[in-house]
Amino acid sequence: MRFRRPPQSSIDQVHISRDGEVAIIEFADPAYGTVNLTLGPEINTLTDHEILDVYNDIVAAQEASIADPANRPIEIPKGRPQIEWLEDFQQWSARGHVLKCEVSDTEDGNLVFYFDDKELDAEAFLQLIRPFAGWGMRVTFMDESQIHDEPVVIVRDPDDDT
Structure with a gap:
């Protein structure tokens, strides 16, 4: 619970x-x-x-x-690295509080996350967000060409007639 x-x-x-x-x-x-x-x-x-x-x-x-x-979330500017490798912990770490990535899958069906030019498998992604346990997270799916733009979100239930 x-x-x-x-x-x-x-x-x-x-x-x-x-x-x-x-x-x-x-x-x-x-x-x-x-x-x-x-x-x-x-x-x-x-x-x-x-x-x-x-x-x-x-x-x-x-x-x-x-x-x-x-104390608002920090977003790393476009062109600067969003994640960094921590040698002491042997894992990736977020440099800010906003993460923008592309999601893909491999030929064998495993998920892959691309942050800038870094490729993380699902386990590495979970380790990346583990320090935020206890926080909330908002996930917005959008075309990869738009991930650096703040989206205008429409709030509605898709089952409602509009």
Whole structure:
């Protein structure tokens, strides 16, 4: 089951326990997973309300960061490399937050992704996007000649009469 991102909460929406220096915050709503919040030795002096205040402050800071215009996705300019090989990790890494590629398949039916002049098989592509686990992703399919242009998207259900 995939859990939703836990929101700011009130004390009646959570159960808080402790394990050493970690506060364990369990939500009454099963749609949210458990949060393990490391607080250090000061945990012994904090009430459940104070622990929840710390947690809520963290969520508020995350929401503010997401909303901050300075934290928008970075797109690498056309002609500059979108991905780079990380020798230490023996894998490709995205240089920005927007990836533009062409999708093809081989004669034996395996998927191939082309980023600039680099060819990645499906496993290498999955490793490329693994650091973004927990993020959202929007995939827009378009003609390869247009991948560097921001598309004008039409929002509608294809089954609707238009």
